[in-house]
Amino acid sequence: MNNIGVHDVDVVVIGAGQAGLSSAYHLRRAGFEPERDFVVLDHAPGPGGAWQFRWPSLTFGKVHGMHALPGMELTGADPGQPSSEVVAAYFDRYEHAFDLRVRRPVDVRAVREGTDGRLLVETSAGTWAARALINATGTWDRPFWPRYPGQDTFRGRQLHTAQYAGPEEFAGLRVVVVGGGASGTQHLMELAPLATATTWVTRRPPVFREGPFTEEVGRAAVALVEERVRQGLPPRSVVSVTGLPLSDAVRRAIADGVLDRQPMFERIVPDGVVWADGRQVDADVILWATGFRAAVDHLAPLRLREPGGGIRVEGTRAVADPRIQLVGYGPSASTVGANRAGRAAVRDIRRLLAHEPAAAA
Template structure:
């Protein structure tokens, strides 16, 4: 088992940011990534999600993304290209593809076990994100649906839904993306959400972002599962929202109570026929490999002090809660690296 000061698990924005700041602070670290190439979750996005449709791609620390006319190119190509250049130009070495099976305590340190070997680390920065854990809620009748059901993670553009009747479930940016594209080709779209959508009338500036992050941080400090971003921020006037609205696709219906073989039904007896159900219902944090550490609180979440896990100070959790977005990932990476350095310095001084 190789000994090292820090292991960073995941090489998306939060992981690369953490690795960059660890190196600047002089902390030896290895970066492990499950994908076979750079880009994090961006490499798996639908080809129809072009750069002019995304909320924004925040620069990684130390290397700005050069402005270019790439608005019509897929984000799944542009962003991984930027990340690949970042790894190359900053000299960050990422070991991939590596699947981390578990992180457990071992003699006061943390044992990181993977299909590429084992490391004994004084600290772990976990940046595994959410893309590999699509959340797919269960509704009565779902197994008997005769049409097709898919999660947004498997959505690859509108062409395959031409002439189909599609129900889109969810109230976030993913649902907006799907509705904006399907409204032009599908025989019909039906948008359903559990709660009425909250529409933002502002441009979601710096102050609004800070307020949103503070709300999510409060839940994380209390040991509760973090809320979805849209439940805090609401829906703004983004390009996909404007496009979906212009095509008449944003007439929201309340959530159905049951799925029929050829449609969906509500408690009041109303029904709607459907060939496809797209579950744009978000993702959950990919944290199964941390289960041996028993980090969860009775409330179901992981209590954090900043990025540091309260139950295990050797673990920094980034890409979770307030940092599970491009807005907070860079700040979280800087904070995680700083906390790791303070932890190692305190241990060295105590010895």
């Protein structure tokens, strides 16, 4: 700490989910020492990243594509145990095994331009001055709530996936589920046996993917998302371009009429939702499974956003400021993508701190 009460480090990592822990691991591998050379700040109460907030009925056996962190496999997990517990315990072991010394709970309030080319990271636990920043804040803290006419008049309950705690609370209720992603279909399949009625509504017809998720399919999907962030557009999720996996459970739900998709309604009324042709479905609950946005508001003082609304990124590096690495943003917003992006971000930071040219994307 210097004489004005600001902590000096080379690198601040914001977030200790998959992306943040992967980045911290690669910092250690590159010779950076925790607390002396870098610090990891996490706002959550404990290890586990966004996984710790997932609903209990999302067991580990239902999770698709959970990739292990670098350097330590996730083995022996009980498929019937809640994924929130499995992943939190795994992340906790990982933090201790590699001595990452995550500071939590710490809320990052703003990142500003400092002096001598440093960034000032203002938090609930003090201020850090850093030569580089790895932003690994993910999306869980920014659920997206669409707005529709009449929404404020609805007499029932409205909630987002981020608030979903399991199907039991919807027993005997009429539920409208909005959203064509994986969360929406998972909610519907859980709710249907307990609810009086369910209605599935999406803006676009869902696309179900036949066959295995091959490496070629994954590369093509990532390339589409990557092109958006290169253009400075808000990133789309990888699943939005890959489609939904057509598992046996999904096939049964389609056959049973649970996944009978309806087009988007026009407005919301006190007792339900109404389409343009006047058709109405009565509802007690509207569950918005409408996804999340990147949690990057704390970076606003740096003015990184492009006119298109996103942050233009080459690889993991913010084009407008090479000191900023965005890991878990856009094409790296998957568990395997976050691992690779953490390595790439640290490689770029080493070049930056050595005053070498940054790597080409």
